[in-house]
Amino acid sequence: MTVEMGLRERKKAATREALIRAAVRLVLARGVEGVTVEAIADEAGVSPRTFHNYFPGKEEAIVGPMVDGVRELIDAVRARPADEPVWESLRHAVVELLQSVGHLEETIPLLRVIKDEPALLAWHMRGFAELQEELCATIAERTGTDAKRDPYPRLMAGTVGLAIRVVLDLWTEGRTDTDITELFEDAFARLRAGLPTP
Amino acid sequence: MTVEMGLRERKKAATREALIRAAVRLVLARGVEGVTVEAIADEAGVSPRTFHNYFPGKEEAIVGPMVDGVRELIDAVRARPADEPVWESLRHAVVELLQSVGHLEETIPLLRVIKDEPALLAWHMRGFAELQEELCATIAERTGTDAKRDPYPRLMAGTVGLAIRVVLDLWTEGRTDTDITELFEDAFARLRAGLPTP
DNA sequence: CGACGAACTTGCACAACCTGCAAAACTTCA
DNA sequence: TGAAGTTTTGCAGGTTGTGCAAGTTCGTCG
Numbered sequence: 001m002t003v004e005m006g007l008r009e010r011k012k013a014a015t016r017e018a019l020i021r022a023a024v025r026l027v028l029a030r031g032v033e034g035v036t037v038e039a040i041a042d043e044a045g046v047s048p049r050t051f052h053n054y055f056p057g058k059e060e061a062i063v064g065p066m067v068d069g070v071r072e073l074i075d076a077v078r079a080r081p082a083d084e085p086v087w088e089s090l091r092h093a094v095v096e097l098l099q100s101v102g103h104l105e106e107t108i109p110l111l112r113v114i115k116d117e118p119a120l121l122a123w124h125m126r127g128f129a130e131l132q133e134e135l136c137a138t139i140a141e142r143t144g145t146d147a148k149r150d151p152y153p154r155l156m157a158g159t160v161g162l163a164i165r166v167v168l169d170l171w172t173e174g175r176t177d178t179d180i181t182e183l184f185e186d187a188f189a190r191l192r193a194g195l196p197t198p
Numbered sequence: 199m200t201v202e203m204g205l206r207e208r209k210k211a212a213t214r215e216a217l218i219r220a221a222v223r224l225v226l227a228r229g230v231e232g233v234t235v236e237a238i239a240d241e242a243g244v245s246p247r248t249f250h251n252y253f254p255g256k257e258e259a260i261v262g263p264m265v266d267g268v269r270e271l272i273d274a275v276r277a278r279p280a281d282e283p284v285w286e287s288l289r290h291a292v293v294e295l296l297q298s299v300g301h302l303e304e305t306i307p308l309l310r311v312i313k314d315e316p317a318l319l320a321w322h323m324r325g326f327a328e329l330q331e332e333l334c335a336t337i338a339e340r341t342g343t344d345a346k347r348d349p350y351p352r353l354m355a356g357t358v359g360l361a362i363r364v365v366l367d368l369w370t371e372g373r374t375d376t377d378i379t380e381l382f383e384d385a386f387a388r389l390r391a392g393l394p395t396p
Numbered sequence: 397c398g399a400c401g402a403a404c405t406t407g408c409a410c411a412a413c414c415t416g417c418a419a420a421a422c423t424t425c426a
Numbered sequence: 427t428g429a430a431g432t433t434t435t436g437c438a439g440g441t442t443g444t445g446c447a448a449g450t451t452c453g454t455c456g
Contacts, residue, residue, distance in 0.1 A: 008403070008452055015404095036441070047406050052443060118324065125323030126316065143395070148373050151364055151385050152396055158360040159393060166352045175346050187349050194392035195357060197341070198350055206423055206432070213433095234412065245435050250414060 016054055016064075018044040023061035028109055032062070032117045059123040063114065065107075066124060070131040073097050077138055086142050090135075090160050091188055098181050111172040128165065132157045163187040214252055216242040218262035225260050226307055230315045257321040261312065263305075264322060268329040271295050275336055284340050288333075288358050289386055296379050309370040326363065330355045361385040 022043035026035045037058055041051040055061045076093035084092075101107060114120040135157035140147035147153045167184045170176055176183065190196070220241035224233045235256055239249040253259040274291035282290075299305060312318040333355035338345035345351045365382045368374055374381065388394070 006453070011452090012404080037443090038441090048442095049406055049408090049444095050404085053405075056443070058442090121327060122320035122324035125327050126320035129319060129323050145396075148371065149368075150396070151368060151381070151388070152393075154364045154367065155360065155385060155388060155393055158364060159357075159389070162353065162356040162360055166349055166356060169352065170347075170349060173346065183349070187353060190349070190353060191357070191389075192392050194390050195350075195353055198343075198348070204424075209423090210433080235414090236412085246413095247415095247435055247437090248433085251434075254415095255413075 015044070015046060015050070019046070019051060019054055019061055020064035023058060024065065024106065024110060027062050027113060028106070032058075032113065032120060059119050062110075062120060063123045063127055065110070067127045067130070069097065069101075070127060070134075072100075073131065074134050074138060077135070082142070086139055086156065087192065089142070090139075090156075091185070094160065094164060094184060094188075095181055098184060108172055108174070111168060115169075115172065128161055132161045135160060159191050160188075163191055213242070213244060213248070214262075217244070217249060217252055217259055221256060221259035222263065222304065222308060225311060226304070230256075230260070230311065230318060257317050260308075260318060261321045261325055263308070265325045265328070267295065267299075268325060268332075270298075271329065272332050272336060275333070280340070284337055284354065285390065287340070288337075288354075289383075292358065292362060292382060292386075293379055296382060306370055306372070309366060313367075313370065326359055330359045333358060357389050358386075361389055 019040065023035070023040045026039055026043060035058065037051055038048045040058060040061065041048040044051075051061075055064075073093055076096050077089055080089035080092060114124050132154075136147050136153045139145075139156050140150075140153040143153065145152050163184060167180060167187055170183060171180050217238065221233070221238045224237055224241060233256065235249050236246045238256060238259065239246040242249075249259070253262075271291055274294050275287055278287035278290060312322050330352075334345050334351045337343075337354050338348075338351040341351065343350050361382060364385055365378060368381060369378050
């Protein structure tokens with residue numbers, strides 16, 4: 001995947017990474033209101049102006065990890081064998097993603113902060129919307145449907161997004177001790193079955 | 199519904215309404231970037247400071263109509279007979295809402311602007327997230343499930359939200375000439391059937 | 397190697413945003 | 427009418443986000 005990036009692009013990626021890390025760390029420590037763009041830039045060792053070359057605002061940087069995760073999911077779906085049923089491709093890709101989630105100790109508090117802060121939640125949701133749009137395109141491609149007219153690929157993409165979101169929510173609230181993968185499999189299966197009353 | 203509000207509250211509601219109208223009109227005319235809070239406040243006949251007493255930023259005002267629509271949906275669901283199956287209550291409530299949508303000529307362009315502007319899309323999606331949370335509570339109440347542990351009410355609320363969003367998207371892009379209500383019924387039915395391949 | 401062109405960083409300036417605070421205007425109720 | 431409570435408004439001040447131009451670093455070709 002990471003094929004021979006020149007020093008230039010490596011540096012750029014590193015800066016982006018550093019900014020995201022700094023943003024997340026500071027927000028977890030001081031809360032969203034207690035963090036300024038200047039502080040994040042400082043922590044990452046660049047000027048505030050440079051921060052704005054990477055992100056329009058601090059929200060985008062904080063939500064950064066999620067957006068990156070989204071990219072991975074899309075790639076994972078694309079990497080599945082082309083003759084596999086779409087449902088299965090999606091299920092496998094999500095499970096892979098959930099199992100490879102690092103920083104669990106950091107992810108949960110971050111999700112909590114996001115949920116509590118309207119501005120963060122907004123950008124987080126937008127990230128999901130983006131995911132669904134790309135997923136939709138991928139699905140349409142696979143199934144040979146027309147994403148512009150047929151509701152099918154959109155509904156499918158939305159269903160996957162929904163399952164992920166619900167599982168993440170439940171998991172974040174910590175009311176369940178079930179494994180997150182299992183939680184997802186359950187939710188996904190229910191949706192595939194038309195959500196029968198339990 | 200509007201039960202005997204004193205002059206005070208009526209004025210407040212009117213101001214809010216005026217601000218939303220002003221915001222939407224200006225945005226449709228000049229685009230998001232071309233509109234300042236000051237201009238919106240001017241158009242509505244109040245001071246900029248007053249604008250901020252009602253909305254934290256212009257995004258919230260622009261997305262206002264959608265949020266209000268959400269409230270109506272929740273009320274409509276609550277108004278359905280308690281012994282009706284939840285699926286049916288939801289379906290009826292949404293259909294009622296879709297049929298009572300006024301300002302069609304204004305709604306479509308507004309949705310387009312929202313879709314194109316990241317900041318607006320973000321707040322719009324957040325509005326939907328709010329909807330789903332409230333819907334979830336209502337559904338949990340109806341079905342006697344525990345929204346904190348059981349994925350069921352969340353999945354159901356999410357499914358409804360998904361159907362609405364997909365239909366709105368398709369409709370906004372204007373690629374279809376199907377009636378929006380019919381579009382929704384179709385999407386909803388598919389989801390209830392577990393989204394079979396067409 | 398060396399030097400040129402492209403890309404990235406930075407400071408500066410500026411307009412807009414948003415919030416707290418206190419004074420003024422208005423509504424409510426007795 | 428007058429007291430109590432609510433809303434509007436101006437002001438002050440910190441934060442945000444972007445365009446521009448100058449400086450710096452990287453890639454490449456002679």
